[in-house]
Amino acid sequence: MPLLPDRLPWYVAGPLIGLLLIVMYSAANRTIGVSGSYLEVLGFLRRRPSPERWRVWFFGGIFAGALAATALRGGPALGLDYGTLSRALPLAALVPLLFLAGLLMGYGARWAGGCTSGHGICGTSALSPGSFVATATFMAAAVVVTAVLHFVTGGAL
Amino acid sequence: MSGVGFLVGAGFGFALAAARLNDYDVIHNMLLLRELDVFLLMASAIAVAAPTLWVLSRRRWHTPLGGPLALQRCAVERKTVVGAMMFGTGWALAGTCPGPALAMVAGGGLLGLVVMVGLVAGLSLRDAVAARSSAPRAQRPLDRSIALGR
Numbered sequence: 347m348p349l350l351p352d353r354l355p356w357y358v359a360g361p362l363i364g365l366l367l368i369v370m371y372s373a374a375n376r377t378i379g380v381s382g383s384y385l386e387v388l389g390f391l392r393r394r395p396s397p398e399r400w401r402v403w404f405f406g407g408i409f410a411g412a413l414a415a416t417a418l419r420g421g422p423a424l425g426l427d428y429g430t431l432s433r434a435l436p437l438a439a440l441v442p443l444l445f446l447a448g449l450l451m452g453y454g455a456r457w458a459g460g461c462t463s464g465h466g467i468c469g470t471s472a473l474s475p476g477s478f479v480a481t482a483t484f485m486a487a488a489v490v491v492t493a494v495l496h497f498v499t500g501g502a503l
Numbered sequence: 504m505s506g507v508g509f510l511v512g513a514g515f516g517f518a519l520a521a522a523r524l525n526d527y528d529v530i531h532n533m534l535l536l537r538e539l540d541v542f543l544l545m546a547s548a549i550a551v552a553a554p555t556l557w558v559l560s561r562r563r564w565h566t567p568l569g570g571p572l573a574l575q576r577c578a579v580e581r582k583t584v585v586g587a588m589m590f591g592t593g594w595a596l597a598g599t600c601p602g603p604a605l606a607m608v609a610g611g612g613l614l615g616l617v618v619m620v621g622l623v624a625g626l627s628l629r630d631a632v633a634a635r636s637s638a639p640r641a642q643r644p645l646d647r648s649i650a651l652g653r
Contacts, residue, residue, distance in 0.1 A: 350521055353529075356544035359522035363544070364551025366514045371556055373507050375569025378515060380601040384619070385626050400508040405605070407512020412606035414513070415520035422611030429527035431598065432614070441617055443596060448621020449628070450593030451600060456629035458586025459577055462600040463515075465587070467545060469577065471552035476577035480587040487591025492534035495595065503531070 350418040367471055377472075378404065379464030381455040434502045458484075504568050516606050525606035525615070527598035534595055593625075 370378050386401035416422045426432065432440055455461040458480045460469060466484075469477020495503045522544060523529045533541040556574060564572040577583070594600050597618050599607055604622065607615030 353523045354518070354521035356522065356540045357547060359518045359524075360544040360547030361551045362518045362548075363515060364548040364555075366511045366518075367548065367552040368555050368559075370507065370511045371552075371566070371572060371574070372559055372564060373566055373568055374504055375566040375572055376508075377575055378511060380605070381622070381626060384601060384623055385630075388623055388627065400504040403505040404508035404512035407509040407514075408516035408519070408602060408605050409609045410509075411513035411516030411518075412520035412525060412609035413516075415517045416610040422609065424611045424613060426614055427612065428614050429598070430531060431527050440614065444614055444617040445621040445624075447593040447597035448604070448618040448623075449625040450589050450621075451597070451618075452593075452622040452625020452627075453629045454586045454589030454591070454593060454625070455601065455622075456586070456626045456633075458583050458590060461590060461602075462545075462594070463602050467548050467552075469575070471549050471556055472574035472576055473553060473557065474574075474576035476579050476583045479579045480583050480590075483584050483587035484591035484594060487588045488534050488595040489536065491592050491595035492531065496535060 350415060352419075363467065364471070367468060371472075374400075376400075377464060377468040379460055379468060380405075380408070381452065381461040381464060383408075384452070430503060434499060454484075507568065515602065516609065519603050519606040520610055525599065525603040525610055525612070530594075530598040530600075530603070534598070593621075 367378060370376050382398075383401040383405040386396060386398055387405050389396050390399065390402045413422065426437065428440060428444075435443065451461065455464075458465065460466075460477065460480060462484070465474075465477040465480040470481055492503075519525055522540075524541060524544075529541065532538050556572075560572050560574050566572050590600075597604070599615065599618055601622055604615045604618040608619065
């Protein structure tokens with residue numbers, strides 16, 4: 347019997363994330379940006395010194411928390427499933443596509459100064475003008491690209 | 504600081520996985536505008552955090568670990584728009600973003616690792632390009648908190 351509903355409703359998960367933002371800001375005066383944490387982990391692995399080393403712990407926390415949620419549903423099942431995308435594409439095409447998508451996201455997030463967490467949730471909550479523009483832009487771009495994919499694949503995606 | 508970081512990260516990762524934001528189809532259906540749950544999730548997070556942070560900063564809240572509360576704000580620049588367009592394109596292709604990709608791997612979705620490798624490559628590549636283009640000209644020092652925080 348899973349202890350967690352199949353999908354935690356948005357009106358629980360959203361406010362929970364809002365509270366976590368308040369905790370991070372009010373306790374430590376820091377934002378929760380995930381893309382920056384990737385670089386912090388990279389720096390840690392390369393033994394480069396950094397004043398923001400705590401972000402490695404934040405990164406580890408995300409993994410641990412997601413693992414806990416998965417365990418409450420009956421544990422992680424290791425596999426290469428990628429939902430509709432893995433049914434539409436063979437693995438040989440999926441791997442390079444996902445790498446390219448990651449590359450675009452990484453480059454774009456660094457250029458724009460943040461991703462869905464840093465700009466989309468944190469920056470907007472801090473009423474940062476650049477974050478509102480970044481969020482509106484990446485959402486609009488993503489909706490347009492998704493619509494194009496849907497059209498080009500004849501509704502397969 | 505590390506302890507707070509870990510706990511906040513754990514709560515964040517839990518929320519992402521519990522709400523299935525680490526599932527390609529949840530994000531894909533969001534971006535197809537088939538269901539609005541993830542938009543509402545983000546909006547409700549902001550609706551909780553924004554007013555509280557505003558009041559705390561107005562009252563000059565002193566954070567126990569990081570000095571006086573200073574909300575990080577950034578201006579609108581060309582790079583904000585161009586970078587966000589690239590980010591949005593990758594987001595649409597992968598149906599995941601940096602946090603959910605990590606939560607995807609924690610949930611056993613091994614292909615999330617491919618996205619993560621791409622992310623590290625892209626983030627590092629941007630830093631390398633920025634270092635190259637700013638080398639000849641003197642550039643004002645990068646605001647480290649913003650650079651790392653976002």
